[in-house]
Amino acid sequence: xxxxxxxxxxxxxxxxxxxxxxxxxxxxxxxxxxxxxxxxxxxxxxxxxxxxxxxxxxxxxxxxxxxxxxxxxxxxxxxxxxxxxxxxxxxxxxxxxxxxxxxxxxxxxxxxxxxxxxxxxxxxxxxxxxxxxxxxxxxxxxxxxxxxxxxxxxxxxxxxxxxxxxxxxxxxxxxxxxxxxxxxxxxxxxxxxxxxxxxxxxxxxxxxxxxxxxxxxxxxxxxxxxxxxxxxxxxxxxxxxxxxxxxxxxxxxxxxxxxxxxxxxxxxxxxxxxxxxxxxxxxxxxxxxxxxxxxxxxxxxxxxxxxxxxxxxxxxxxxxx
Numbered sequence: 614x615x616x617x618x619x620x621x622x623x624x625x626x627x628x629x630x631x632x633x634x635x636x637x638x639x640x641x642x643x644x645x646x647x648x649x650x651x652x653x654x655x656x657x658x659x660x661x662x663x664x665x666x667x668x669x670x671x672x673x674x675x676x677x678x679x680x681x682x683x684x685x686x687x688x689x690x691x692x693x694x695x696x697x698x699x700x701x702x703x704x705x706x707x708x709x710x711x712x713x714x715x716x717x718x719x720x721x722x723x724x725x726x727x728x729x730x731x732x733x734x735x736x737x738x739x740x741x742x743x744x745x746x747x748x749x750x751x752x753x754x755x756x757x758x759x760x761x762x763x764x765x766x767x768x769x770x771x772x773x774x775x776x777x778x779x780x781x782x783x784x785x786x787x788x789x790x791x792x793x794x795x796x797x798x799x800x801x802x803x804x805x806x807x808x809x810x811x812x813x814x815x816x817x818x819x820x821x822x823x824x825x826x827x828x829x830x831x832x833x834x835x836x837x838x839x840x841x842x843x844x845x846x847x848x849x850x851x852x853x854x855x856x857x858x859x860x861x862x863x864x865x866x867x868x869x870x871x872x873x874x875x876x877x878x879x880x881x882x883x884x885x886x887x888x889x890x891x892x893x894x895x896x897x898x899x900x901x902x903x904x905x906x907x908x909x910x911x912x913x914x915x916x917x918x919x920x921x922x923x924x925x926x927x928x929x930x931x932x933x934x
Contacts, residue, residue, distance in 0.1 A: 615713050618905040618915070619806075628898045636924050637917075638897075639905040641748065641775060641882040643853070644920030646804025647843045656834035669837045672844035673812050677797060678780065681789035682820040685832050685840070689774050689798040689811035690714065695826045696740075697722035699794070699819050700768055703739030708732060710910075711744045712772065732758065739767035745782055746775045749884050749907070749915050751877035756784050763792055768819075770794045774811075777802035778854040778880035788814040801881055802853070803843050810836040857881065860918045863925070871932060873914065882917045890914040900931030 618639035621632055636644075669685050677683075686692050693714050702723045707715050709728035720726045724740070732754060735741040741762065746753045763769050773795055776783050788795045794815040800806035810832055813823050824831075832840075843849070857880040864883055865875050871893070873885035887893045890906040893914050897904050905915040919925045 615717055616908060617713075618917075621903055624898055624901075624903040628901070630901050634901050636902045636919065636927060638919065638928075639903045639915070640801075640806070640917055641879065642801050642806045642917065643804035643857070643881060644918065644924065645853070645856070647839070647846070647849060649805070649839055650842065652835050652838050656838040659834060661830055661832065661834050661837055665834070665837050666832070669832075669840050669844075672841045673797075673814075676844040676850070677783065677785040677812070677814065679785040679788055679814055681785065681787075681814050682817045683788075683812050683814040684820050684824040684827065685836075686811050686813060686823070686827055687809040687831060688800060688806075689772065689796045691809075691827070691831070692796050692811060692813040692823060693718055693772075695823055696770065697724065698826050699822050700740060703767065704737070705740040705742065706735045706738035706766075707742045708735060708744070708747070710750070711742075712748050712774075715742050715772075732762065735762060735769075736765040740770065741766040741768070742770045742772070744772040744774070746779065746879045748775060748879075749882070749905070749913070751775075751879045751882075751884065753779070753782055756782065756787070759784060760787060760790075763790065766792070768792045768794065770796065772796045774798035774801055775879040775881055777850065778857050785814050789816050791816050794819050799840060799843075802850075805839065805843075808836050808839060809833075810840050854880065857918065864916065864918055867929060867932065868916075876913070878915075882915055885914045885916065886912050887914045888912065896934070897928075897931055900927060900934070902928060902931055 621637050705719045705724045705726045707728050716726050771784055773783055785795050797812045799810040873887045876884045876886050878884050890912055894904045894906050907913045919928050
């Protein structure tokens with residue numbers, strides 16, 4: 614398995630404790646999740662109907678401000694796994710460093726994969742991939758700059774898994790353009806990663822291929838029920854975006870005493886330059902707070918945002934030791 618956050622089992626093996634004892638800040642998942650509420654018995658016992666899936670699609674179009682074709686999938690990761698089926702093998706260029714599943718999935722499917730460091734270096738690729746905002750450094754690209762790149766590549770995939778709190782960055786409203794495919798994650802912003810829900814938004818041909826490859830029931834009845842409710846709750850999304858913006862400032866201020874420098878981030882996580890990321894991770898882990906480090910970047914430490922006030926208090930206490 615490739616290196617990811619969320620590997621709390623590793624933290625437990627090294628430092629002990631039960632999973633519920635830990636504050637997992639190694640991911641970019643909102644720790645104040647959308648209130649699930651009641652889920653009907655039918656959602657658990659019946660196969661999802663076409664009408665129910667269509668209702669979820671309409672809720673997603675509402676949340677993502679688009680009228681383009683889309684398909685619900687088992688998280689953005691499910692769409693990444695199926696990307697090789699959208700087009701024949703060719704040259705793939707990925708704007709890096711970024712989420713490492715793209716390179717692994719495409720290479721395994723026979724694509725010629727190249728990681729590049731500049732937006733313009735994507736030109737000429739059969740498949741160009743950008744994560745916007747980027748994971749892990751939060752780099753952002755203006756929609757017009759990405760649209761200008763579109764005629765210069767065979768197909769442009771923009772992963773907007775962290776765009777919910779910065780909707781002005783999204784290209785979802787333009788996703789019906791030929792050659793453009795947008796991926797969205799539900800679980801991160803709504804704090805319900807275990808629900809395994811995401812969306813691919815694009816032109817009819819590409820979305821149709823992904824839908825066919827996903828099969829007739831790509832998501833659960835519970836995901837449909839909760840997703841429909843959450844994606845139409847504009848008040849919750851607006852309040853959550855505002856809270857996350859405040860909490861980013863709070864976390865940045867809290868870690869200053871450690872001598873960590875902010876390198877970037879999104880409203881759901883921050884990336885810090887530290888003297889020694891492994892030492893910083895171990896310090897936090899001894900207080901049962903898990904963070905993300907990067908094997909190729911020994912000074913990088915990524916932290917998600919604490920949720921409840923007790924979580925914030927524990928983080929402050931551990932940092933003060």
